[in-house]
Amino acid sequence: MNRTIMTRRRVLMSTGAGATILCLPAIVKAAPPQVNIAFFLSTSPFMICKGQGWIEEAVKTKVNWIEVGSGAEINTGIAAGSMDLGYGIGSSPTAAGISQGIPYEVIAMMDNIGPAEEMTVRTSANIKTPGDFKGKKVATPFGSTSHFRLLGFLKTNNLTQRDVTVLDMRPDAMVAAWTRGDIDAGYVWSPAKSKLLAAGGAVFKTYDKLEAAGYVIADVIIARTPFATANPDIITAMLAAYGRSLDVYKSKPDDAASIVGKQAGVSAEVAKADMAEYDFVPLKTQLTPAWLGAPGTEGKFATVLKGTADFLVEQKSIRSAPAVAAFTKAINTSYLAKAVG
Amino acid sequence: MHARGPWIATVASIAILLGGWITLSWGGVVSDLFLPGPDELWDAIIDLLENGYKSRPLWQHIADSLFRVFAGFGTGAAVGTMLGLMMGYFPTVDALCEPFVEFLRPLPQLAYLVLLIIWLGIGETSKITLLFLAALPVSAVAARDGVRNVAVTRLLVAQSLGASRWQIFRHVVFPSALAEIFTGARLAVGIVYGTLIAAEIIAGNDGIGWMILDAGRFLRSDYVFVGILIIGLMGVVLDRLLLVIEARVVHWAGKQ
Numbered sequence: 001m002n003r004t005i006m007t008r009r010r011v012l013m014s015t016g017a018g019a020t021i022l023c024l025p026a027i028v029k030a031a032p033p034q035v036n037i038a039f040f041l042s043t044s045p046f047m048i049c050k051g052q053g054w055i056e057e058a059v060k061t062k063v064n065w066i067e068v069g070s071g072a073e074i075n076t077g078i079a080a081g082s083m084d085l086g087y088g089i090g091s092s093p094t095a096a097g098i099s100q101g102i103p104y105e106v107i108a109m110m111d112n113i114g115p116a117e118e119m120t121v122r123t124s125a126n127i128k129t130p131g132d133f134k135g136k137k138v139a140t141p142f143g144s145t146s147h148f149r150l151l152g153f154l155k156t157n158n159l160t161q162r163d164v165t166v167l168d169m170r171p172d173a174m175v176a177a178w179t180r181g182d183i184d185a186g187y188v189w190s191p192a193k194s195k196l197l198a199a200g201g202a203v204f205k206t207y208d209k210l211e212a213a214g215y216v217i218a219d220v221i222i223a224r225t226p227f228a229t230a231n232p233d234i235i236t237a238m239l240a241a242y243g244r245s246l247d248v249y250k251s252k253p254d255d256a257a258s259i260v261g262k263q264a265g266v267s268a269e270v271a272k273a274d275m276a277e278y279d280f281v282p283l284k285t286q287l288t289p290a291w292l293g294a295p296g297t298e299g300k301f302a303t304v305l306k307g308t309a310d311f312l313v314e315q316k317s318i319r320s321a322p323a324v325a326a327f328t329k330a331i332n333t334s335y336l337a338k339a340v341g
Numbered sequence: 342m343h344a345r346g347p348w349i350a351t352v353a354s355i356a357i358l359l360g361g362w363i364t365l366s367w368g369g370v371v372s373d374l375f376l377p378g379p380d381e382l383w384d385a386i387i388d389l390l391e392n393g394y395k396s397r398p399l400w401q402h403i404a405d406s407l408f409r410v411f412a413g414f415g416t417g418a419a420v421g422t423m424l425g426l427m428m429g430y431f432p433t434v435d436a437l438c439e440p441f442v443e444f445l446r447p448l449p450q451l452a453y454l455v456l457l458i459i460w461l462g463i464g465e466t467s468k469i470t471l472l473f474l475a476a477l478p479v480s481a482v483a484a485r486d487g488v489r490n491v492a493v494t495r496l497l498v499a500q501s502l503g504a505s506r507w508q509i510f511r512h513v514v515f516p517s518a519l520a521e522i523f524t525g526a527r528l529a530v531g532i533v534y535g536t537l538i539a540a541e542i543i544a545g546n547d548g549i550g551w552m553i554l555d556a557g558r559f560l561r562s563d564y565v566f567v568g569i570l571i572i573g574l575m576g577v578v579l580d581r582l583l584l585v586i587e588a589r590v591v592h593w594a595g596k597q
Contacts, residue, residue, distance in 0.1 A: 072558040079374055079560060096559050100374055143558040161396045161546075168545045168555065173458055182463045316395065317559045 032231060034062040038074045038086040041067055043190065043274040044219075046087050046110060047263040048245035048256055058237035069170070071097075072143050074222070078104050084227040085238070088219045090145035095308035098330045099321045103225045105332040108239055109286050109301070110219040116277035117146045117189045117217065119153070119204040120196040125184040127204060130157035133164045136184040139177060142168040143317070145217035148308060150187040151315060152215035153206045175199075190274045191266065216304045232335060239339035243283045249275070250282075283340050287333055295334040302327040377563040385563035394552050394564065403571060406537060406548040409465070410579070413472020413540075414533045418526050420473075421480025425525075426518065428481065429488025430510060438481070446478035450536045458543055468540040475536040476529040483525020487518030516591075523587040527580060534576050549575075 039050065049055055056063050066083060068074055071093025077083035079102045088110050089097075097104060121127040125136060130153070140147045154164060169177060171192035177183045178196050185204070186196050197203065221242070228235050249256040253272065261271035286292045293299025302324055309321035359379075365371050366378035373381055389399045424442075428435040450471055461467040491514050499513045538550035545551035549572050556564035 070558070072560075075560060076557075100560055101372070102374070102560075142555055166546060167463065168551070169463070173455060173463075173543070176455055176459045177463045180459060180462050312559070316392075318561070319563075 032061060032084070032227070032234075034064050035059045035227075035234065036064045036066060036077075036082060036084045038066045038068045038077055038083045038089075040069075040088045041264055042088060043260050043264045043266065043271045044088060044110060044278070045245040045249040045256060045260065045275070045280055046242060047260045048248055049241040051259055051263045052245075054241035054244065055238060058241045059234050070141065070143060071145075075100075075102055078102055078222070078224050081224070084224050086222045089222055090148075091216070091218045091220065091304060092145045092148040092308055092312070093143060094220055094222060095305045095321075095327075096143075096312055096318050097222075098305065098327055099309045099312070099318050104222045105225050105228060105330050106220045106292065106301075106305075107223045107228065107235060107332060108221045108242070108283065108336045109281050109291060110221060112279040112281055113145060113189075113217045113219065114211070114277065114279050115205075115207050116274075117149060117187065117207075118193065119150070119185055119187050119206050120193055120201040121185040121204045122178070122181075122183075123200050123202050127185065130159065133157075133159060133185070135163070137165045137167060137182070138185040138187065139167040139169040139174045139183045140187040141170055141174075145219075146187040146189060148311065149206065149210055149215055149217055152210050152213065152311070153187075156210065156213050156215075190277070191270070194270070194274070214304075214307050217308075218301070218304070228332070228335070232338075235335040236338045239283070239336055243339060246280060246282060249280065283336060287337060287340065292331050292333050292336070295332070295337050298324075298328045299331065299333075302331055305330075374560055374562060377566055381563050382566055385567050389564065389567055395546070395555065397547055402547055402549050402552050403575070406541070406550060406572075407575070409468055409472060409540060409548065410530075410533055410537060412465075412469045413536075414476045414530055416469070417473040417476025417533065418480040418529050421477040421529070422484045422522055422525070424477070425481035425484025425486075425522075426488055426510075426515070429485040429518070430514065435485065442478045442481050445474065446482065450475055450539050454539060454543065463543055467543055471540045471543075472533045472536055475532045479529045479532055480522070480525045483528065484518060484522050487521030487525075488514055490521065491517040519591045520587075523583065523591060527583050527587075530579050530583060531576075534572075534579070537572075 037055070039046070050065075066077065068077070068086075071086075071089040074083060074086035074089045075093055075097040078086065078097070086104075090113075094106065119138075125132075127133060127136065133154075138150065140150045150166065154160065154166075167183065169183075169186075171188050174183065174186050174188055175192050175195045178186060178199060178201070186192070186201075188196070221239075223235055245256075248259075254268070257272035257275065258268040260275065261268040264271060266274070281291060287294050289297065289299055291299050292301050305327040306321065306324040309318065309327070312318045313321050362376070363379060366373065366376050366381075377385070393399050394402060424434075424438060428438055428442075453474075454471065457467040457471055461470055495513050495517065496509060499509045504512070537548070538554065541548040541550035542554065545554070549568050553565055553568035553572070556562075556568065
């Protein structure tokens, strides 16, 4: 019985000893106790490395997965220091975050969104030309890349928000409102987009002209700068794991679709069709000047971010945008170069 | 009715808060991303007054929100109070309605938000209905308890004087319950007010609640703070307004 008697001092001592033991590996290897990763539940090859546990293998510590519904949540999470990485954040929130001095850097791209986010119009609303949008109700999740494109569409067609009612709706609410016939059009991504199309919607193509006019939208991978600086090997390993996912997607698209579908909760066919709309830029291509550029050089993507930020300033969403050099600096491809290397 | 508290303490607490705010933001301890300084807040107020927020003047955002609060609270409190009076007066009505009122009362409004969109659409109807449903149960419970708490002696006196059921209700029960009805109304305004932001999530592009949400998305904490100030001050004014009305209507409350 004597063994079970714990005096207060003994409790304190053993706690202290336990704490020391727990702290030891941290002191020796300086590895983070856990990595907090924000992600979107979406149909993307990223879901392969997530689902197969490759990320856990790469970081070698516990991964705390945080599912988010918007890039704004990632900005807030990183600003508050509770997220270390964000997979799939849109270029629009990224441009806002960098402009506001949130300490993170773009470490790689995921995809060029292209036609994957597009305007869907109700067939019965009889919208054939941009002018037909006058007096109509268009919904989009505010602050998203789709919102950015929609505002770009209005601006390039000399329409104002007095001509067109632009409504702020989450994708699921948009589907509900569409079903009731409350909105005439929606600018959004799948699965909401596919549901609108299936329920009496048609694609109103805007992306080609908008891309030509500089309204390029993309999804990227960001890392909290202090975290990346302290753990370069982890970042490199994670990017390599994502590269393997892209390889699987390219070489075995059907296997990839079934893995991704299972993760995202849709059928393999839907996953395949959804992914086909995105341009998942290969890691090597990302290092060319057309995208992020090699380490130390300026890629075109910095200009895209700068243009996006300027537009957000014009919309009064953010206060000011820094010069293009600040965006070049916030794109750090050194990890990507190593991961490809 | 008000305890004349030491106002110096109030002034001091506000001064300490302002002092802390100025030191934290101007001292560079926290970035303006988290806490805008007084100068930035001032700039934001002027900017919003001059240019409005996202293609709408500021007063219109305020007016839209106030309209929703008044419409939702007005209808919810009126229907709730009538229902509560009946529940208190007729045990059968109470038995019929109680389960629903008690179920609705603690239910978070966000829980049925999507349902309201599906049923009522994205216009003002769904927003006001949400606020109506927030105000109704509190008002009903307050009115019912008000009726139940009427002193039995008063009822007996009125009865022995030969008053009819309607006369008793009109001249004894209703006036006695008024004090609690007003307490319920003040509670309801608070809840409706709290639900306003949730209501303005529905397909918003106007209202102070929506402005706070939208500015928060881009970490525009200066606009967020202005919105909070406006919504807070509006709440105090509304509450004071109810107090003034209460003091006029039920000036006898608490004086038996």
